[in-house]
Each structure stands twice: as C-alpha cells, then as structure tokens.
Amino acid sequence: MSWKEIWIAFKAVFIKEVLRFSRIWIQTILPPAITMSLYFIIFGNLIGRAIGKMGGFQYIDYIVPGLIMMSVITNSYSNVVSSFFSAKMHGNVQELLISPTPNIIILLGFVAGGVARGLGVGAVVTVVALFFTDLNIQHPIMTLLVVILTSFLFSTAGFINAIYAKSFDAVNIVPIFILTPLTYLGGVFYSVNMLPPFWRDVSLFNPILYMVNGFRYGILGISDITPTATFTLLFVFIGLLFSVAIFLLSRGIGLRD
Amino acid sequence: MAKNSDNLIKDKNPPALQIRNLKKTYDNGMVALNGIDLTIEQGDFFALLGANGAGKSTAIGAVCSLVNKTSGTIKVFGHDLDFERDMVKSFIGLVPQEFNFNIFEPVIEIIVNQGGYYGIQRKEAFRRAEALLKHLDLWDKHKQKARNLSGGMKRRLMIARALIHNPKLLILDEPTAGVDIEIRRSMWVFLKQLNSAGTTIILTTHYLEEAENMCKNIAILDNGEVIENSNMKQLLSHLQTERLVFDLKEPMATLPSSELFKIQFQDANTLEIELDKNSSLNFVFDFFNQHNIQILSMRNKRNRLEEFFMERISQNNKEKVSV
Ligand SMILES: Nc1ncnc2c1ncn2[C@@H]1O[C@H](COP(=O)(O)OP(=O)(O)OP(=O)(O)O)[C@@H](O)[C@H]1O
Ligand SMILES: [Mg+2]
Numbered sequence: 001m002s003w004k005e006i007w008i009a010f011k012a013v014f015i016k017e018v019l020r021f022s023r024i025w026i027q028t029i030l031p032p033a034i035t036m037s038l039y040f041i042i043f044g045n046l047i048g049r050a051i052g053k054m055g056g057f058q059y060i061d062y063i064v065p066g067l068i069m070m071s072v073i074t075n076s077y078s079n080v081v082s083s084f085f086s087a088k089m090h091g092n093v094q095e096l097l098i099s100p101t102p103n104i105i106i107l108l109g110f111v112a113g114g115v116a117r118g119l120g121v122g123a124v125v126t127v128v129a130l131f132f133t134d135l136n137i138q139h140p141i142m143t144l145l146v147v148i149l150t151s152f153l154f155s156t157a158g159f160i161n162a163i164y165a166k167s168f169d170a171v172n173i174v175p176i177f178i179l180t181p182l183t184y185l186g187g188v189f190y191s192v193n194m195l196p197p198f199w200r201d202v203s204l205f206n207p208i209l210y211m212v213n214g215f216r217y218g219i220l221g222i223s224d225i226t227p228t229a230t231f232t233l234l235f236v237f238i239g240l241l242f243s244v245a246i247f248l249l250s251r252g253i254g255l256r257d
Numbered sequence: 258m259a260k261n262s263d264n265l266i267k268d269k270n271p272p273a274l275q276i277r278n279l280k281k282t283y284d285n286g287m288v289a290l291n292g293i294d295l296t297i298e299q300g301d302f303f304a305l306l307g308a309n310g311a312g313k314s315t316a317i318g319a320v321c322s323l324v325n326k327t328s329g330t331i332k333v334f335g336h337d338l339d340f341e342r343d344m345v346k347s348f349i350g351l352v353p354q355e356f357n358f359n360i361f362e363p364v365i366e367i368i369v370n371q372g373g374y375y376g377i378q379r380k381e382a383f384r385r386a387e388a389l390l391k392h393l394d395l396w397d398k399h400k401q402k403a404r405n406l407s408g409g410m411k412r413r414l415m416i417a418r419a420l421i422h423n424p425k426l427l428i429l430d431e432p433t434a435g436v437d438i439e440i441r442r443s444m445w446v447f448l449k450q451l452n453s454a455g456t457t458i459i460l461t462t463h464y465l466e467e468a469e470n471m472c473k474n475i476a477i478l479d480n481g482e483v484i485e486n487s488n489m490k491q492l493l494s495h496l497q498t499e500r501l502v503f504d505l506k507e508p509m510a511t512l513p514s515s516e517l518f519k520i521q522f523q524d525a526n527t528l529e530i531e532l533d534k535n536s537s538l539n540f541v542f543d544f545f546n547q548h549n550i551q552i553l554s555m556r557n558k559r560n561r562l563e564e565f566f567m568e569r570i571s572q573n574n575k576e577k578v579s580v
Contacts, residue, residue, distance in 0.1 A: 001343060005376025012373020016366070023361070091357030095367075095418075098321045098351050099374035100343040256325050257283055257318075 001100050009101040010109050017113020021079055028079070029121060032071040036125045039067055040132045043189070055191055055222045064129045065216040066188030069150065071125045073183060073208065076118030076151040078175055080110050080158030085165050093255060103249040107159060107242070114155025115148065122147060135219060142227060143218030149234040150211045154179075156241045163245070163254045182208045187216075192224045207233055271335030273299045273426050273457035274320065279329035281315050281481075289315040291481040292329070297459060297474070299334075299425075302452045304468035304489070305461045306566060307478035313461045314354050316478070317430050321351045333426060347375060350424030352415045354431045354461075360404035364395065367403060368418050375422035382421060389417040392447065409436040416444070420451075427451065428459045433467060445471055469493070469562040477569060484573045493561050500558035501541070503528045506551035513548045515540075529558060 001009065021028040044060030054062040087093040096106050129135065137143055157174075165171050186208030192200050203209055214230030217223035223230075249255070274297040281290040289312045297303045307313050318324030320331055322342060331338040333345040358367045365386055372382025390396040393413040398406060406414060412432055419427060429448075433441045441464075449471060452458050462468055468475060468489075475492060477485040485492070508525035517540045519531040528550075530541060545552055558564075 001347075001376050008376045008378060009374050012370050012379075015373075016362075016370050019366070020359075020361075087359070090359060091353075091355060092359045094323055094353065094357050095371055096374055097323055098346060098349070099371070100346040100376070101374045102343075252325060256323060 001102070006102065006105055009099070010105050010112075013096070013101070013106060013109025014112045014116070017079075017083060017110060018116050020083055021113070021117045028075070028117060029124060032075060032121045033124045033128055036067055036071055037128050039063070040129060044132055055220070057220060057222070058133070060133050061220065062191075062216075063189055064133065064135065065219045066186075066212050068122050068125050068129070069147070069212045069215045070183050070188055072118040072122040072147055072151050073154050073211070074175060074179060075121040076114040076154040077158040077161075077179060079117040080114040080155045081161045081165070081171050081174075083113065084110055084159055084162035085168070085171050088162065088165075088255065097252075097255060103246060107156070107245050107249060110159055111152060111155040114158060115151040118151035118155065119147065122151075137219050138221035139218045143215060146211060146214040146218055146230060146234070149231075149238065150215070153211075153234060153238050153241065156238065156245055159245050160241060160248065163248045166254075182206050183212075185209075186212045187224060188212055207237060210234070270299060271332070272296045273301065273334060274459070275330075275332040276316070276320070277330045279316065279319060279331065280327045281312075281319060281324060282327050289481050290319070290326075293478070293481070293483045295476055295483060295486065297457065299457055300452070300455060301457055301459075301474055302449075302472045303457075303459045304472035304475040305459055305478065306465070306468060306475060307461075308570060311478040312481040313478055314430055315481075317351070317353075317428055317459075317461070321349055321428065322346060347422065348425050350419035350422065350427045352412075352419045352427070352429040352432050354434070356411050356415070358403050358411075358414065358418070361402055363400055363402055364390070364406070364414055365399040367414065368421055371418045372421040377422060385421055386417065389420055393417055394443070409440050412436055413440070413444070416447075424456070426457045426459070430461050431463065432460070433462060433464060441467070465562040465566055475562075477566065479570055479573050485569055489562075492565065498531050499534050499561065500564070501530045501532060501555055502558050503530065503545075503555045504553045506553050509550065513544075515544050517541075517544070 040060065043063060048059035048063075051059040053059070084093070087096075126135070161171065161174050185203065186206050187203070192203045192209065195203060210225050210230045210233045213223040213225040214227060214234075217225075217227055217230070274295065276293060276295040278292045278294060279290050280288075280292050282288050293312075293316060295316075305313050305316070315324055319326040320333070320338070322338070322345075331345075333348050336344045336348075338345045362370075365383070368386040368389070369379060369382040372385065373379065377385070387396065387399070390399050393416060395410060395413050395417065398410060403411065403414060412435070416429070416432060419429075427448075433444060436444065445467065448458060448460075460468065460472065472489055475485070475487060475489050476483050502523065505526050505528060509522075509528075510525070512520065512522055512528075514520065517536060518533070521529050523529050532538070532541065
C-alpha cells in the first residue's frame, strides 16, 4: 500500500471506532459523566468540606485531576477491549485480516479510537467538574501530553487483553480486578505522602500513580512524583505494550487458526 | 489499487491461483488439508466441491490469510503469499461462508469501510458501493443496520463488500446457502456477467446444479485431498448413464423388461429407467407404447454432476478402506 492508501485505511478504522462508541453513547459517554458528578458532589462537596485542604488545595480541586484521569483510563481501556474482542467474536475482524491494511495500522486505528473515547469522556468529566469548581491549568502542554499518552497506553493494553480474551468474562477481569484497584490506590483521592513509609514505597510500584500525579502536576502544579519519572514510565510502558501488541497481531494469536 | 496492480503481474498469464502441496493441521490435531494441488487459470469459473468437512473453507482460509497454513505454497497471479502477502490480498475478494460483519453497522458503512481497508477514498468507495448495491438489488436497505436484513440479503451484502476493491479473483464460499431460488438465479446472472468481464471466480456450493450451470472447471475435495480435478464438460461426458423417472397415469402391477435399458419400480406409480447416455429416448417411448403404459410426466432422477459426485466420493471411500 502507498502512504496515501495507508492513511485512508487508518482513517477507515478510526472512523469506524468513533462511530461505534458514538452510536452507543448512552453506554459509553453518559455513565462516566453521571458517576463522576456523584464523586464531585459526595467527595468533593459534602465530605470534602470536612476534609479541608490537601496538598495546599481544596479537597475537590485536589481530586479533580485524579477523577478525570480515572475516567480516561477506564474508558480508553474498555473501548478497545470490548470493540476488538467483539470484532473477533463476531468475525468482523476478518474484514481487516483479509485486507492489505498493515498490522500496525490496525493497532493504531483501534488505539486511536480508544484515545478518542478516553479524551472525549475526559472532556465531558472536565466540563462537569467546572460546575463544582474552577480549573486553572498550570502546565497545559504537560497536561495534554500526559493525558494523551496515558490514554494511548491503556488503549494498547485493552487491545492485548482483547487478543487473549476467549470470553466476555475475560474482557471484564482486568478492569475489575486490576485496573480499578490500581486506580483507587493510585493517588486519585489522597497524596501518597500521607501514607506510612512502607505503603508509600509499595505505592511507587503502581504505574497509575505516576500518571495521576503527572496529570495533577499539569493542572495544579503539585505532584508526589517528578515529571521526568512520569514521562519515563509512560514511554517505557507504551514501547513495551505496543511491541507486544504488534507481535501478537503479526503471529495472528487468537485471530488465525 | 486493483488498477495499478495490473502492470505488476509478473508472467504474462500466470494462473489466478496456484496451490502446491498445501497442508493444514489445526491445533487440535485435525488434518484438514493433506497436501492439495490446484491450478485455476485466469478467467476461470471454478467449482470447489466436497462434502461437509472436506476442507473447502480451510483451503479458502489459507488463500485469504485467515488460516495459517502448515506447509505448501500459494501463488495468486504469480505472487507468492509468503513473500508478497499484501499484494496477494489486494487481488482477492472473499465472500465467506459465515456472516462476519458487524450487525450493528449500517449496510453502507460496512461496505465503505471495507473499501477504506484497501485504500479507497470514502467518496469513491461510496460511489462504488451505491453501484454494487443497486446491482444486487439492495440499495433501498443501504441505511439499515445489517441485522435488519434477511439471510439472503446478508449474503448479497457480503458479495457487495467483497467487490468494493474490484478484485481480480473472487472467492465465494457457499454464497447461495439459504438464498431463495429467484435471488439465486439473479445471483448466477450477476456472477456470470462478472466472470465474462474478466473476474476469475472460485465457488463452493452444495447445490451441484449450480456448479453444473455456471462452472467451467471443477475440483472435488474429500477428507483434505483433491480426488478429482477436471473440466466440467469432459467430466459430464464421461458419465455413462442417465437415470430418468417416469410418473405413471395408472399404477402397474407387473414390470415388463427391456433389453435396451434397465427398468425398475420406485413404487407402483413410478418407474425408474437407467439408460446408456448414447442411446435414444425414442426406444423408451416405443417401449411404453408397446406395453401400453401411459406416462404423466418425466424428469431426471438427479442432476448429472450430483450423480458423479456421489459415485466419486463413495469410490474414494472404498479405495481408502481397501488400502
Ligand atoms: N478452527 C478449527 N479447529 C479445528 N478443526 C477445524 C477448524 N476449522 C475446521 N476444522 C476441521 O477441519 C475440517 C475441514 O473443515 P472445513 O471447514 O474446511 O470444511 P468444509 O469443506 O468447508 O465443510 P462445509 O461444507 O461444511 O463448509 C473439518 O473436519 C473441521 O472439523
Ligand atoms: Mg466450509
């Protein structure tokens, strides 16, 4: 395929992905907006007042970046895992497998779809947050970079999950048993500096901590983690997962008998 | 892409598809293809026949990059699948046996997206999709979600999808399964036109009448092996006898015999006659007149290809047992 044809193929996969989650926006866009509003009302407004300040900020301001990030992570992941898994189960992934579209474009197309949903939901949650508080973004470029890279990373992870998944159960295992706990423990609601030293050190093994804090640094200008550590971790994980995904795709694991 | 690939064809006239010693053993140990050879020339209308489980879909899957072959070579218009996979993919259009589109997508989206995967601009793909859907009598459904289509419409949707990039080789895996007779006939006309316009077509079907009507060459697969590969006309001309069935006006009790052909009762109202294919039907009617037998209607017992097919497969099984 020529570069132009490759670009057309990428757009085709991407548009299909965006149309897919847009068609079912009641399942994909609305629920996070509602859940996050509840978080803002309960944790931010009601309980937050009792908590007082954290990291020098009102509690609601402190948790806003974490909650946005949480919705970006889960939505990026679940978009790709459910879309690619059902393409596999219903056989329509064959439309791509028989075509000359290169594997890397298939992957990038699905990942871009996941990023679109992650950022879309992130934007909706941000708008909801603006009803409760004001946001003064300190480092806009860093904010944007962290959120895009995080979304990219979890979209790629969702893709790998879909390749291995053999049932709809297997699609939910990772989000429920790994992603959600890691996110809750990833400094969304508290600063790890509040933890006893041992648990603080353990927390440093949680990659999501780096992303949440990187994003918080972008918005509020405070973080438990240095921006360098955040970016290093993001690039290393993206490099790793992306290579794994390409390898699995080229071997046709779970796709070709 | 299909257009510029014309000048990339290496030999002047390499076969549309050349398969050498193709083997496939599935992970569970099932040997689906046991070293098959097939050559399908450009412009052919080729029937790939075989009982359920013979290995037809597996062979097609290997050609279309949906099944990893265990060994062997596959060349499409002279290009080796192992070395020029993308080129090979761009030559082929596939209508799979199972419905494999996203049933929640609208018909037009499914086809236009498929065009995108072959590098065709959306606008152009839309234009082609419209023409194809109109031709296949499906345009009034183009905005419908695919799940709202009937079975026969879904088959036609898959045909349109397979043709969006103007493939030089169209492979149809049971395209007429579950399609009513009227639509089936119109599909035949459509495919014949396509073939006359230069597209090489490979077709699997369990309706042997269909293969007999449309196909120039034929292969029969049985248990992962090619047990017959020949020209349809020649093959049919080798069939020695023909069986005819006659419905009688009145039931008969005793059966007169003839020296010119074999005759037997199916039941008291129906006679079956096995006739050498060179002998004249007039003998049969003379015979009926002599014995004052009144005939209401007559038909072929089975279509001739079907006859051959059954014979050839049972022969193959006998050979297997005796080895
Ligand atoms: N994914 C698979 N894993 C294991 N065995 C398989 C798989 N797919 C097919 N087979 C086996 O391979 C053999 C050939 O199957 P194939 O689908 O190629 O037959 P076919 O000729 O297309 O039959 P049909 O006319 O029923 O479509 C069968 O015995 C089948 O059970
Ligand atoms: Mg089959």
